Amino acid sequence: MKLSEFLKANAFRVRVSLLMCLFVACLWAGRNGGGGDFRVLRESVTHAWQGEFSKVYDKEASGPFFYPPAALVVFGPFSIPNSWSLAVLMNLIFHSVAFWGMWWGLKEGFPNLFSNGHPLLAWWVVWLFSLAPVHLDFMGQNINLPLCAALIGIELLRQKNSKTGYWAAGFLSAIVGWTKIFPAFVTVFYFLLGPKELRLGTILGFIVGLISPWLFFGSGGIDLYSYFYQTLTIYHEKNLIFCNSTLNLPGWIAVWGRPWFSQSILSLLIALVPAIVMVIFLALMMRDPLKKEKSIEFSYWTLAVSLMAFLNSSSRPDYFMFYLPGFCCVISQWKESRRLEKCCLLGAFLFISLTQQAMVGRDLNIRLQDARIPVVGIALLIVAQVMSLVRQRTRLVLPH
Numbered sequence: 280m281k282l283s284e285f286l287k288a289n290a291f292r293v294r295v296s297l298l299m300c301l302f303v304a305c306l307w308a309g310r311n312g313g314g315g316d317f318r319v320l321r322e323s324v325t326h327a328w329q330g331e332f333s334k335v336y337d338k339e340a341s342g343p344f345f346y347p348p349a350a351l352v353v354f355g356p357f358s359i360p361n362s363w364s365l366a367v368l369m370n371l372i373f374h375s376v377a378f379w380g381m382w383w384g385l386k387e388g389f390p391n392l393f394s395n396g397h398p399l400l401a402w403w404v405v406w407l408f409s410l411a412p413v414h415l416d417f418m419g420q421n422i423n424l425p426l427c428a429a430l431i432g433i434e435l436l437r438q439k440n441s442k443t444g445y446w447a448a449g450f451l452s453a454i455v456g457w458t459k460i461f462p463a464f465v466t467v468f469y470f471l472l473g474p475k476e477l478r479l480g481t482i483l484g485f486i487v488g489l490i491s492p493w494l495f496f497g498s499g500g501i502d503l504y505s506y507f508y509q510t511l512t513i514y515h516e517k518n519l520i521f522c523n524s525t526l527n528l529p530g531w532i533a534v535w536g537r538p539w540f541s542q543s544i545l546s547l548l549i550a551l552v553p554a555i556v557m558v559i560f561l562a563l564m565m566r567d568p569l570k571k572e573k574s575i576e577f578s579y580w581t582l583a584v585s586l587m588a589f590l591n592s593s594s595r596p597d598y599f600m601f602y603l604p605g606f607c608c609v610i611s612q613w614k615e616s617r618r619l620e621k622c623c624l625l626g627a628f629l630f631i632s633l634t635q636q637a638m639v640g641r642d643l644n645i646r647l648q649d650a651r652i653p654v655v656g657i658a659l660l661i662v663a664q665v666m667s668l669v670r671q672r673t674r675l676v677l678p679h
Contacts, residue, residue, distance in 0.1 A: 316421045317357075317370050319344055325358040327351040332499045336506040345510055346422075348492035348503035349457035354422075355495075377425035384431035385603065388438075388577070389611040426462055427600045429455050434580055437469070438573070442476045449480025450487070457488030464557075464587040468580070471565060524648075526634070527594040528553055531654040553590035560586055569672055578668045581608040585664060589657050596634045596653075602660060609663045616667065623663035630656025 323344040326334040328351075335351065336344055360366040386392065429451070437448035449469055456463030470481045492500035529549045536545050560582070569575045585605040588598045609616065609624050616624075633647045633656070647653070 317367065320346075320350075320354060320422065321357045321366055321370075324351050324354050327496060327499075327503070328355060328358050330496075330499065332496070332502040332506065335503060336510045346459055347457050347488075348496075348500065348507055349454070349488045350459065351503070352491045352495050353454070353458050374424055377428040381424070381428035381431055381600075381603075384428065384435055385607050387435055388431060388604070389607045391611040392607050421597050422459065423597050423600060426455060426459060427603070430462060430465055430584065430601075431604065433465075434577075437477065438577065445474060445476035446480040446483075449477040449482075450484035453481050453484025454488050457485070457491075461587065461591045461593075464590075465580075465583060468561075468564075468583045471561060472570070472576070472579075524595045525593060526596060526598075526648065526651060526653050526657070527591055528556070528589055528654065528658075529592040530594075531651045534649075534651050549592070553592070557586065557590055567672075569675055572675060574671055575668070575675070578608060578664070578671060581605045582661070582664045582668065585657075585661055589661060599631065602631070602657065605660050605664050609660075609667050612667055612671075615670070617670065620663050620666045620670070623659045623666065627656045627660035627663060630659065632656070 323335045323346075326332070327348075357366060357370060360369055433448050433451045433455070436444045436451070438444075449466075452462075452466045452469050456466040466481055466485075470478050490500075492503050494500075496503065529552075532549050532552060533545065536548060540548065564570055564579050567575070567579075570579060581604040584601050588594045588601040591598070606624070606628070609620070613621070631653050633644050633653050
């Protein structure tokens with residue numbers, strides 16, 4: 280039996296085995312008390328629910344907490360367990376459920392992923408993304424994994440093409456955007472895409488997310504927003520795009536443009552280029568008469584999620600899971616793909632793995648990451664997605 284046939288026949292067992300391996304590995308990784316991100320998140324949430332609002336965004340009290348006040352409501356349950364060990368276990372289970380939900384969502388969203396696509400490549404993509412960076416989110420207890428799972432689930436709701444699904448998708452996307460700012464790009468995407476129910480749900484979610492700190496913390500909501508605004512002004516000071524862990528378009532411009540441009544011009548490029556790319560993408564999408572076709576619409580969504588992470592100046596390897604829908608979108612159309620499209624995908628698969636979190640070649644990968652080589656892989660993935668989108672449009676336009 281071929282390996283691809285074995286994986287297809289034993290898909291459920293393989294997924295369960297992978298999840299259990301990850302769970303055991305993360306228990307081992309968290310044996311000394313869990314990761315730093317979860318510690319910061321839990322301590323900040325605990326301070327908020329105890330009414331100690333000045334400590335929520337205080338680095339000395341909680342750590343560098345950069346999330347909006349609504350996140351303190353969403354992650355309120357993490358402040359309940361009195362035992363640190365129980366809190367870590369609770370969060371580990373939460374992440375395990377999120378990982379399973381993400382895998383299920385990808386399978387539902389791309390039914391051809393393991394049949395019409397290249398099965399072995401599909402399994403390898405999901406497996407390697409599970410090793411790194413998803414395992415980093417388990418160990419660091421980062422919230423990007425559950426956020427990615429939530430975005431995939433929200434998109435599946437939107438694809439139901441029902442009024443209830445549109446309302447729920449719009450509302451939940453806005454709540455996710457209030458939990459962490461950068462996924463709000465998907466909320467903007469939904470609002471521009473319509474229909475009316477999707478927009479109204481987005482507006483309702485925005486309002487609920489905005490007022491939720493006042494609903495749960497009373498007048499302390501004003502203080503929380505004040506402290507949050509102060510934190511935003513120093514965000515890039517704490518997350519410099521020049522530091523070697525940031526892997527995104529602004530970071531690539533910062534590193535490779537430094538020998539050629541003055542600091543003022545470089546700062547202008549770092550701000551303008553991502554904004555121009557985003558505006559061009561949204562403008563082309565809005566003008567596309569085929570954007571409401573189901574396959575085209577979904578391809579636009581995967582491209583929006585990839586651009587969301589690519590253009591964000593603080594994206595690191597733990598943001599790479601937001602590229603999973605893009606990989607799966609292209610792989611699911613493997614048989615129809617042109618040779619150049621496949622080469623871009625395989626090149627993306629190769630370059631994007633060259634981070635210092637890789638399982639082998641760590642010393643070399645540190646130097647490659649410092650040179651932002653993985654960003655080249657991300658760019659190749661986006662090129663492959665664009666080519667796939669153009670091919671789908673051409674097939675719909677041309678007479679059969």
